[in-house]
Amino acid sequence: DGGITQSPKYLFRKEGQNVTLSCEQNLNHDAMYWYRQDPGQGLRLIYYSQIVNDFQKGDIAEGYSVSREKKESFPLTVTSAQKNPTAFYLCASSPLEGPDTQYFGPGTRLTVL
């Protein structure tokens, strides 16, 4: 089945620790995105990438880092510099040709203890 997978579904970390969230897609999409969602809010863009080995900051990139070494994978690291990391994180992908429709993974819920 084609789709986007995110792991883990739930993640707990202690303050001061870095943590990496996984996002994999087998849709052969060129573009991938990371969003953050806080309770009762819309989605805010953290980082996006349109091709391998290239990525751009979104609106709230501070305290986060990404890599894009493979077309299928776009991991997000939440660093200790992120002041309020507890949130729901969503990964998405889209093709670069045709309608720019984004497809989302199931999300990772991160809680900082």
Add this chain to the structure above:
Amino acid sequence: GIQVEQSPPDLILQEGANSTLRCNFSDSVNNLQWFHQNPWGQLINLFYIPSGTKQNGRLSATTVATERYSLLYISSSQTTDSGVYFCAVMNTGFQKLVFGTGTRLLVSP
């Protein structure tokens, strides 16, 4: 940047009722999408509709780009329609989707 406003913020319906959700945006767009987020957090793309009208079963959407708004119609609502509906737009010349704050829909049996 572009602003996206959705109304109403909350909506409660009896099963079988119809509803209209509205999305207003502050600038010209070349991309507009409607999403449904289910109670478990999964976002499903409903429509890619930068202009015109589309229908998919009980759902339809209309975007009037010149007047900077889009409408999502839900007919004969079902309990499975519950969740949050988001409108997201992309400015002409930019490459980022900007999301509204959503309309939270609860359909009761």
